[in-house]
Amino acid sequence: MAGHLGKTVAELNETMTIDELREWQAFDSVDPIGGHRGDxxxxxxxxxxxxxxxxxxxxxxxxxxxxxxxxQRAIVKERQDAARSEAYTQGLIANLQSRVKGK
Incomplete structure (x- = not known):
């Protein structure tokens, strides 16, 4: 990413916030940065x-x-599935709590 942005890694470490890094990671997942993009x-x-x-x-x-x-792929998939399940459960809990509060 540093090369894509025309900066050194040290410059990015000093100037990039964690929020900006997360935005770049999200962008990279949609539109890959670097040599892989050309591939x-x-x-x-x-x-x-x-x-x-x-x-x-x-x-x-x-x-x-x-x-x-x-x-390794199986472990990653298992973790992703667990995270999706947890997020879904938390969404259901939040939904139910908001309904109870609304009564």
Missing amino acids: VQAAMIALASCGSKDAKLSDFILFDRAPMTTE
């Missing part, structure tokens, strides 16, 4: 050119940006 764009062109309606973008991505073992 994704090339894959999009290849996908559009291949003529197969069954092909997926991932079929044309040549490397994994964040390689993990199968076990």
Whole structure:
């Protein structure tokens, strides 16, 4: 990201707030920053050119940006599922509490 912004890592450490970092992380998840972005764009062109309606973008991505073992992927998925479940539960609790207060 530092290269994308034309700054050194030290400059970013001194000037970037945690909120701005989170915004950049969110942006990167939607529109990747750096060399991977070019790879994704090339894959999009290849996908559009291949003529197969069954092909997926991932079929044309040549490397994994964040390689993990199968076990690591399972752990990450388990944590993500648990976090989604917790967020859903907290949303239900908040909804019920607001209904009780509204009566």
